[in-house]
Amino acid sequence: MKTKKYLFNLIFWITLSILFNILIFYTRGENSAVEYFGGYIVEMSLSLDNIFLFLMIFSSFGIKEEYQERVLLYGVIGAMVLRLIFILLGVTIINKFHSVLSLFGIILLYSGMHMFSNKDQNVEFGNNFAIRILGKLIPISNVFDGHKFFIKRNKKIYATPLFAVLIIIECSDVLFAIDSIPAIFSITTDTFIVYTSNIFAILGLRSMYYILEKMNNMFRFMKYGVGCILLFTGAKLILLLWRIEISVTNSVLIIIMILLASILLSLIFTDNKRMRNKFPLQK
Known part of the structure; x- marks a missing residue:
């Protein structure tokens, strides 16, 4: 029932x-509407990787489902504030130093390649740097x-x-923003479009988390899809050095195709695995 609710x-x-x-389309024009849609798709697709990280964090600390919701709620609120700061800072830097987009492109290329080279590991979150700082x-x-986030014992x-866990979630979102915001900058540097597309994607993050939690094994290729999106957006920013520009519409279409392909591959291979388990070959 909860899955249906989410x-x-x-x-x-x-x-x-x-x-x-649609409101943007009628008030700001077609180009802004396409930019918003592209930013939203990028943020939603990259959020999938962040969600899988949340799953690892909650699992590592043994957080019960009824407690996860509160952490995610405050995590979303914190993310909205942090994104505003990052976006305003990023747009200001870009307006003053337009060539910094190439640096963002390099960051995205590195992150994209890291998606393909980084194997799944059991991360020990108990030794997290943020937790060590918090402990001090x-x-x-x-x-x-x-x-409760805080308790009082012996007047302490x-x-x-x-x-x-909330601190780790917020810190992970800061790291995540280093990828996601430059990726959206590859589509637009309009502060309003970048922020609103981010916020609407983030608002659906909690619900998407609980759905993907139940379907974790069905998205085995999403990581590589996210990697491809990072590589594409990074290359798009770097190509600006040579004044080669991929239109917003084409960029959005490419990102959607990458996303759909990764989902389709995940579903196909998941179904094949289920069929093999259900009907094992007789020797």
């Missing part, structure tokens, strides 16, 4: 985003206390492991 929530946010895109600022309890305030 599916409806996701549909709601996607529908709202489409309506907002405030003592961290080893015990959960419901939904402790952060709960739930708060520690």
Whole structure:
């Protein structure tokens, strides 16, 4: 039942985003509408990789599902604030030093190649740098206390492991923004378009997390799709050095094709694996 609820929530946010895109079309024109749609698709597709990281974090700390929702809620709020800061900073830098787009392109190329070379590993989040810093600022309890982020013991305030997870989530989003925001800059540097496309994608993040949590194994090729999108957007920014520009419309179409191809491959290979398990070959 919960999956159905989150599916409806996701549909709601996607529908709202489409309506907002229509509003942009009538108020700002076709080009802005295409830019918004492209930014939204990029952010949504790259968010998939971030969601799988969230799954690893929650699993590592043994966070129960009923507690995950609160962490994700505050995580989304924090992400909205952080994105605004990053986007304003990024646009300001680009306006002053347009060549910095090439640097963003190199970052995206590196991140894209990293997607293909980096094998799945069991990450020990307990030794996370952010947690070590947090531990120096405030003592961290080893015990959960419901939904609480802080508890008081012997007249001393402790952060709960739930708060520690929230800090890791926020820090991971900062790292994620280093990829996602430059990727959107490959489509547009309009502050309004970049931020609103980011926000609408983020608003559906919580619902998408719970859906993908149930379908984790069905998206085995999404990582490579995200890698291809990063490589494409990075190359697009670097090509600007030679004044070679790929139109926004073509960029959006290429990104959509990459995304659909990775989803299709994931579904095909998942179905084949299920069929083999259901009907093993007789020797």
